[in-house]
Each structure stands twice: as structure tokens, then as C-alpha cells.
Amino acid sequence: MIWGFLQVCVVLYLGRNMLLKPGCRRHAGWLAALALMPGLWALSTGASRADGWPASVKASYQITFNGFNIGTLDFQSEAESESYTLVANTRLSVLLGAFTWDSETRSFGMLTSKAPMPAVFSLDFKSTLKAGSLKIGFSDGAVTDIEQQPVVPPKPGTVPLREQHLRGVLDPLSAVMMLSRGSTTNPCERRLPIFDGKERFDLILSRKGEVQVSEQPPSGQPGVAYVCRVRYQPIAGYKLDRETEFMVANDAIEVALRPIPSANVFIPYQATIPTLAGSAAIFVKRIEIDSPGKPQIALTH
Numbered sequence: 001m002i003w004g005f006l007q008v009c010v011v012l013y014l015g016r017n018m019l020l021k022p023g024c025r026r027h028a029g030w031l032a033a034l035a036l037m038p039g040l041w042a043l044s045t046g047a048s049r050a051d052g053w054p055a056s057v058k059a060s061y062q063i064t065f066n067g068f069n070i071g072t073l074d075f076q077s078e079a080e081s082e083s084y085t086l087v088a089n090t091r092l093s094v095l096l097g098a099f100t101w102d103s104e105t106r107s108f109g110m111l112t113s114k115a116p117m118p119a120v121f122s123l124d125f126k127s128t129l130k131a132g133s134l135k136i137g138f139s140d141g142a143v144t145d146i147e148q149q150p151v152v153p154p155k156p157g158t159v160p161l162r163e164q165h166l167r168g169v170l171d172p173l174s175a176v177m178m179l180s181r182g183s184t185t186n187p188c189e190r191r192l193p194i195f196d197g198k199e200r201f202d203l204i205l206s207r208k209g210e211v212q213v214s215e216q217p218p219s220g221q222p223g224v225a226y227v228c229r230v231r232y233q234p235i236a237g238y239k240l241d242r243e244t245e246f247m248v249a250n251d252a253i254e255v256a257l258r259p260i261p262s263a264n265v266f267i268p269y270q271a272t273i274p275t276l277a278g279s280a281a282i283f284v285k286r287i288e289i290d291s292p293g294k295p296q297i298a299l300t301h
Helices: 025-036 038-043 172-181 242-249
Strands: 056-065 068-080 083-094 099-111 116-127 131-139 142-149 190-195 200-212 224-236 254-260 265-275 278-290 297-300
Touching (some): 056 083, 056 265, 116 172, 172 190, 200 254, 224 242
Antiparallel strands (some): 056 068, 056 278, 068 083, 083 099, 116 131, 131 142, 200 224, 224 254, 254 265, 265 278, 278 297
């Protein structure tokens, strides 16, 4: 399960094994992956209020696959003192409702002067075929425990996870909070070390260009977003199969980050992920940002 690709996004998931039977899990996994990914970027705004970050961010996104609307992503971040709480809810329906997916992802942790320090990450999901959960505990940037239901043993040929792979990592939601500390002129130059409960991988971002932003009514915020190219680099816990090889070679994964200077954050505007089954995309519909002592910012697209 390659969860966490911007679950983001990204989160950005790249998930491809969502505990479904063969023939369904790959396509469904990629859709769930994309649904969670962009929420991560917006949720990255839930940083310390002491650092001037928003106290609350709420966002809604539309998810498409090969041009068809298949679901929604709603999420919220909350900040109290030096702690953060991130919540993402994803709903998917494909094949005229023959397959449905509902999930809730949560992350809680503390913020230091350098990076977010996750304490607990959890995922609960229910689909037409399966239901399950995942919980990861962290301490000082290292994984301390993993609970998964149902338990799925590694496939033959899986690159084994070692103790060193579980140090200095972030959960999928907390990972993109690192981007909130980026340059105001180029937020794309980042390498995110992620552990999603089964796989250790990096997401490598680089600047690609810019895209014009469309919104109604005009908000007064900059009408341009920075386009970041995202590369996937597996490290451990993965199997080198056709799909993994495709994603490693894939240089067309993109996320566009829109700067909101009055809130001191970057907001995901849109994201695309080419897959073996087709092209998945996610588009912002509405975002609300609340900051202490400032008027609410509402963006409608």
C-alpha cells in the first residue's frame, strides 16, 4: 500500500493495495491515493498559531478520473498553541456506484522550530468490498508501533523494512507541513521522507512553472499558482512490479500551489496523477481560512 502521496496531496494516495480483491485494488487504490493527496498541502497550514499560521483551514475538492467526477475530499486543520490536528474525509463512487470508498484520516502532533513532530497517524476506511484501519505511533521522529486491521503480510519479493527506515520520517499528512516553511517565491524544492504504515518512500518536488488561477468572485489574492513536479522514490516496503516501475519513471505528476500572502500559506489549486489505468485529477472548489485577528478568507473556484 503506497499511502500518502500528497493521502498531499498531496498528501499526495499513491496507494495501490487497499485490501481489495485482485482486479479491483489497483484502480481503486490510485483513486483513493489521489483523493487524499491534495488535502495534505492545504492541511499543511495547520501550523503553530504562535508562528502566525491560521487557526483553522477548511477545504473542499472535486476528484475526477479520466474526466469523470468520482468523488470529493473534505478536510480541516486546527491549531492550538504548539500542537496541530489534521482530518481528511474522502468519498468515492465509481462504476455507477458499484464500487464506493469512504475514509477518514487523522494526524496529531507537535511543532518544533524546524519541523512537525507527529505523535499519532490513523486511517479508517470502508469500501464496497472491505473495511479496515491503520494506526501509527511516533516518538521523536521515529515510528514506535504499527497497528493494521486486517493484517496483510508482505508479498514475496517485497524489499524489507529495516529499523533505520523508520527513523527521521513523517506520516503522510504531517509530511507536507514541511512545505509551509518554504520560500515564498519557490515552494517546490523539497524532499519529503514518508512512512505510510507499510512503505518507506520519498516524494521529491521541483519547480516546473506557473498556472493562472480562476475564481469567482475575485478574492484579491495573487492569481497565479506555482506548478511543482513530483517524483516518487521507493526505499523499502515495496515490491518492484510493473506499477511501481511506472510510478518511478513517471515525470508527469504535478501539484499547483497557490500563494495566499494574507494568510502566510500555500493552498493546493489542482493536482494530476497519470496512472496505468488513466489520468486522475483533483480540483479545489472552496477554501475557508481563519486567522487570529484577521478577517476570514474565502476562496471559491
